[in-house]
Amino acid sequence: MKTINIVNGPQNVSSIIQGCMRMPGLSKEDAAKVIRTGYDCGINFFDHATCYGENGAAESKFAEAFPLTGLKREDIYIQSKCGLCFDRNEFDWSKENILASVDDSLRRLNIEYLDTLLLHRPDVIYDPEEVAEAFDILEKAGKVRFFGVSNLVPMQIELLKKYVRQPLVINQVQLSLEQSQLIDQALYMNNKQTEFSVNRDGHALDYCRLNDITIQAWSPLQFGMFGGSFIDNPDFPELNKALAEIGERENASKAAVAIAWILRHPAKMQAIIGTMNPAHVEDICKASEVKLSHHDWYALYLASGKYLP
Numbered sequence: 001m002k003t004i005n006i007v008n009g010p011q012n013v014s015s016i017i018q019g020c021m022r023m024p025g026l027s028k029e030d031a032a033k034v035i036r037t038g039y040d041c042g043i044n045f046f047d048h049a050t051c052y053g054e055n056g057a058a059e060s061k062f063a064e065a066f067p068l069t070g071l072k073r074e075d076i077y078i079q080s081k082c083g084l085c086f087d088r089n090e091f092d093w094s095k096e097n098i099l100a101s102v103d104d105s106l107r108r109l110n111i112e113y114l115d116t117l118l119l120h121r122p123d124v125i126y127d128p129e130e131v132a133e134a135f136d137i138l139e140k141a142g143k144v145r146f147f148g149v150s151n152l153v154p155m156q157i158e159l160l161k162k163y164v165r166q167p168l169v170i171n172q173v174q175l176s177l178e179q180s181q182l183i184d185q186a187l188y189m190n191n192k193q194t195e196f197s198v199n200r201d202g203h204a205l206d207y208c209r210l211n212d213i214t215i216q217a218w219s220p221l222q223f224g225m226f227g228g229s230f231i232d233n234p235d236f237p238e239l240n241k242a243l244a245e246i247g248e249r250e251n252a253s254k255a256a257v258a259i260a261w262i263l264r265h266p267a268k269m270q271a272i273i274g275t276m277n278p279a280h281v282e283d284i285c286k287a288s289e290v291k292l293s294h295h296d297w298y299a300l301y302l303a304s305g306k307y308l309p
């Protein structure tokens, strides 16, 4: 498994992260298998959020399962996110909510600190001074080691940076071969003939690279917002053909090649996988060994329905 060092953040983290959003439906035994299989394949980073499952069910399930894995807290990095409050139909970055959310996550996960805390989605009426106060309190209390954001455009990060004292080391955003708008806008720049040129994120990719913010790519196998996986999906014949061809050459599954496409990007991103099937975890982790040439990267991109302008 490839590892990366997050600048100003945790070191030697796996380039593949196990996302836990789909964990609430599992038994604790099955959840333990997912965690342990990933760990044995080199995954040492686990992504949570207060809103994954009713009343933080993903975090609770993870905590129930963890003792069955034989792992110690220090063996892994645990990340959670707060601020997205489905139960109240709002996004909330108030100091009160950030502090309460972290306490809830720590209690549910049965741990004393989060390695990283991300603000999940922008609360557009937040007060940045409150976020700064909350981060200081959490850092001083040893409850959170590093901080970051998710789904934020560069100017929102700039605003936060004006107030918070800790470096923002991660931006977690959507990216897959089928949802590649993070990359498309640069390629089709200023092209009136196509929607691909629309700048939807204020150049988040270049901004994050310029500012040493690690991008974590969520839903790396999904099409649409949560349309389902494009792997083996008959609606994506060209893409599956290209993934299969490279997979055969590299002795890897199509899913592993799709993840390798993200890891091949020089921005040194992490890919957050969501499968709850240990066999899928095992074969996706081979992504780390897949060697994609410059040409392969473009061939996959084009097979996903784009063209060179």
Ligand SMILES: NC(=O)c1ccc[n+]([C@@H]2O[C@H](COP(=O)([O-])OP(=O)(O)OC[C@H]3O[C@@H](n4cnc5c(N)ncnc54)[C@H](OP(=O)(O)O)[C@@H]3O)[C@@H](O)[C@H]2O)c1
Pocket: 018, 019, 020, 021, 022, 047, 048, 120, 150, 151, 172, 173, 217, 218, 219, 220, 221, 222, 228, 229, 231, 255, 272, 273, 274, 275, 276, 277, 280, 284
């Ligand atoms: N920051 C945000 O706003 C945000 C939003 C969404 C998600 N996330 C994070 O990103 C993580 C991943 O999201 P995701 O679950 O949508 O990611 P994903 O890895 O793109 O999709 C996983 C889904 O694809 C299915 N799948 C079908 N064929 C597969 C194959 N061959 N190999 C692997 N999976 C296959 C899986 O089913 P099986 O389980 O049957 O394999 C699972 O239902 C989440 O757990 C969460 O941590 C963050």
